[in-house]
Amino acid sequence: MPHGANKPFLKxxxxxxxxxxxxxxxxxxxxxxxxxxxxxxxxxxxALVSLDRxxxxxxxxMGGAEQAVVLDAMVSGREPGAVARFEWPxxxxxxxxLSSHGFGVGExxxxxxxxxxxxxxxxxxxxxxxxxxxxxxxxxxxKEHISKILQPIENExxxxxxxxxxxxxxx
Amino acid sequence: xTETREISIKVPVLARVEGExxxxxxxxxxxxxxxxxxxxxxxxxxxxxxxxxxxxEIPDIVARICGICPVAYQxxxxxxxxxAFTCEPGPWVQAMRRLMYCGEWIESHALHIHLLxxxxxxxxxxxTEMAADxxxxxRRGLRIQGLGNEIIRFLGGRSVHPVGVRAGGFHSAPKExxxxxxxxxxxxxxxxxxxxxxxxxxxxxxxxxQAFISVAMHNGERYPMYEGRIMTDQGLECAVAxxxxxxxxxxxxxSTALHCRLHGEPYLVGPLARLNLNHTLLPESxxxxxxxxxxxxxxxxxxxxxxxxxxxxxxxLVEAICLLADYQQDTPYQEIKPKAAIGYGCTEAPRGLxxxxxxxxxxxxxxSARIVPPTSQNQARIEQDIARSLQSFGxxxxxxxxxxxxxxxxxxxxxxxxxxxxxLKLNAARR
Numbered sequence: 001m002p003h004g005a006n007k008p009f010l011k012x013x014x015x016x017x018x019x020x021x022x023x024x025x026x027x028x029x030x031x032x033x034x035x036x037x038x039x040x041x042x043x044x045x046x047a048l049v050s051l052d053r054x055x056x057x058x059x060x061x062m063g064g065a066e067q068a069v070v071l072d073a074m075v076s077g078r079e080p081g082a083v084a085r086f087e088w089p090x091x092x093x094x095x096x097x098l099s100s101h102g103f104g105v106g107e108x109x110x111x112x113x114x115x116x117x118x119x120x121x122x123x124x125x126x127x128x129x130x131x132x133x134x135x136x137x138x139x140x141x142x143k144e145h146i147s148k149i150l151q152p153i154e155n156e157x158x159x160x161x162x163x164x165x166x167x168x169x170x171x
Numbered sequence: 172x173t174e175t176r177e178i179s180i181k182v183p184v185l186a187r188v189e190g191e192x193x194x195x196x197x198x199x200x201x202x203x204x205x206x207x208x209x210x211x212x213x214x215x216x217x218x219x220x221x222x223x224x225x226x227x228e229i230p231d232i233v234a235r236i237c238g239i240c241p242v243a244y245q246x247x248x249x250x251x252x253x254x255a256f257t258c259e260p261g262p263w264v265q266a267m268r269r270l271m272y273c274g275e276w277i278e279s280h281a282l283h284i285h286l287l288x289x290x291x292x293x294x295x296x297x298x299t300e301m302a303a304d305x306x307x308x309x310r311r312g313l314r315i316q317g318l319g320n321e322i323i324r325f326l327g328g329r330s331v332h333p334v335g336v337r338a339g340g341f342h343s344a345p346k347e348x349x350x351x352x353x354x355x356x357x358x359x360x361x362x363x364x365x366x367x368x369x370x371x372x373x374x375x376x377x378x379x380x381q382a383f384i385s386v387a388m389h390n391g392e393r394y395p396m397y398e399g400r401i402m403t404d405q406g407l408e409c410a411v412a413x414x415x416x417x418x419x420x421x422x423x424x425x426s427t428a429l430h431c432r433l434h435g436e437p438y439l440v441g442p443l444a445r446l447n448l449n450h451t452l453l454p455e456s457x458x459x460x461x462x463x464x465x466x467x468x469x470x471x472x473x474x475x476x477x478x479x480x481x482x483x484x485x486x487x488l489v490e491a492i493c494l495l496a497d498y499q500q501d502t503p504y505q506e507i508k509p510k511a512a513i514g515y516g517c518t519e520a521p522r523g524l525x526x527x528x529x530x531x532x533x534x535x536x537x538x539s540a541r542i543v544p545p546t547s548q549n550q551a552r553i554e555q556d557i558a559r560s561l562q563s564f565g566x567x568x569x570x571x572x573x574x575x576x577x578x579x580x581x582x583x584x585x586x587x588x589x590x591x592x593x594x595l596k597l598n599a600a601r602r
Contacts, residue, residue, distance in 0.1 A: 056313060
């Protein structure tokens with residue numbers, strides 16, 4: 001029995017802004033939305049959304065989902081394009097995720113933790129970016145870059161979906 | 172006792188403001204010798220981006236100036252476009268624009284109150300710390316903020332960078348059943364809005380009055396959001412098109428944000444200024460609540476700004492319910508006929524007056540654009556306020572106390588400094 005659109009078992013959220021390379025989360029959501037393997041699940045238990053500087057609005061967007069995967073830019077000293085996986089709860093200071101207006105993904109999750117009502121499982125994937133200080137250079141992230149960045153993320157998403165299939169008897 | 176030590180405080184990171192700014196403060200012989208608020212201003216780039224663009228592109232471009240108040244930029248923009256091309260969009264569009272603005276005021280004010288200001292007055296370092304002791308109040312704040320976003324989505328398609336606005340009106344008219352559903356949600360939130368006013372009014376705030384000039388829109392008929400003339404509490408009243416005759420921007424060497432002055436004087440825009448000039452236009456139920464809570468307007472205490480925001484949330488919730496009460500779908504826009512002309516738009520963003528001026532060629536493309544955001548207009552006033560407030564607070568306090576007090580003063584203005592990621596460096600030096 002498919003999940004209703006109102007309560008997905010998995011919500012994939014790309015967080016970003018139009019400044020510099022901070023739109024990488026959106027680019028990944030776009031690529032996932034177009035991926036053949038994920039298509040059958042979109043609207044049938046899996047929801048994807050791109051958010052521009054949501055701040056505390058992230059909590060509202062996560063609300064109702066059993067699990068959430070957040071894709072966000074980070075500046076942590078790694079090589080551009082490197083990905084890091086954080087499972088909530090994690091140290092917001094150590095993660096190096098970006099925060100617009102001083103209230104980013106980490107801060108939102110901390111608030112959600114204090115208030116209760118967060119999804120049971122939350123994974124945040126940080127993607128190291130080149131820059132947030134200049135306007136985005138067109139074509140900086142090629143299809144090949146996006147594909148490589150997505151590999152470990154798609155592996156995890158597939159695992160989440162496989163577990164859901166077993167749990168709920170989906171075919 | 173006169174403070175005689177030499178103090179130099181530089182705040183590199185102003186916490187809990189929208190964007191980042193820097194504060195330099197030098198005190199010598201008990202007097203403030205130097206005070207600079209260094210701010211980055213993104214709209215200057217957008218003024219250049221707009222040159223050569225068609226009028227039809229402006230709403231979507233200016234919405235990206237700010238992720239917190241995109242509606243404000245769109246509203247001032249379409250007003251300027253329609254003023255240039257002599258387009259009167261009609262009462263349905265005017266009502267819906269006012270409704271959309273209600274959504275943005277709710278969303279922006281609720282965010283400011285709960286994330287930025289309330290932690291100050293209740294003694295917490297952040298909303299997360301505050302949420303541990305005030306979970307119901309924070310949840311209420313998030314509910315209210317969510318309603319603001321719903322109103323924006325109702326007309327704009329989405330709450331961040333809404334896409335429903337166009338010159339001449341809106342791209343489409345929402346369905347009547349959606350209007351009914353939205354109105355029911357808003358009605359259910361009225362008790363929350365009143366509770367919020369009571370909660371905020373009960374917070375202990377510094378009682379510090381100072382003289383300042385309040386500037387806001389005024390139309391004499393209803394609380395101003397989208398329409399009116401520009402008015403001050405010093406007796407000036409002028410048309411939107413005459414803004415430049417009275418308000419002058421100037422470059423300061425230490426900040427990329429221009430300072431704006433009214434005939435050479437700093438002035439205040441924003442909720443407190445609006446309320447000071449228009450409180451008699453609030454519904455009687457809200458005026459009565461103010462009397463019950465001992466709130467007197469006009470107020471000369473900048474720390475009352477948080478209450479002004481809470482009252483405005485309550486007001487626009489009531490206003491939105493009224494605007495939706497008899498909602499019917501209608502023609503969502505009027506066609507635009509571009510021509511070579513200059514147009515002006517001025518509306519009340521959550522943070523205050525937002526003024527746009529566009530010059531168009533005969534193809535309706537922008538030749539020049541000027542955007543004066545409310546945060547720029549408040550820059551000079553903020554500096555004036557910090558100087559006066561710290562003098563009153565006592566310069567014999569520790570550096571940390573002075574810095575925190577300065578940050579609290581700045582947060583009263585809810586400055587929307589930047590929508591980019593910057594890092595403010597604190598350079599503190601005692602001499």
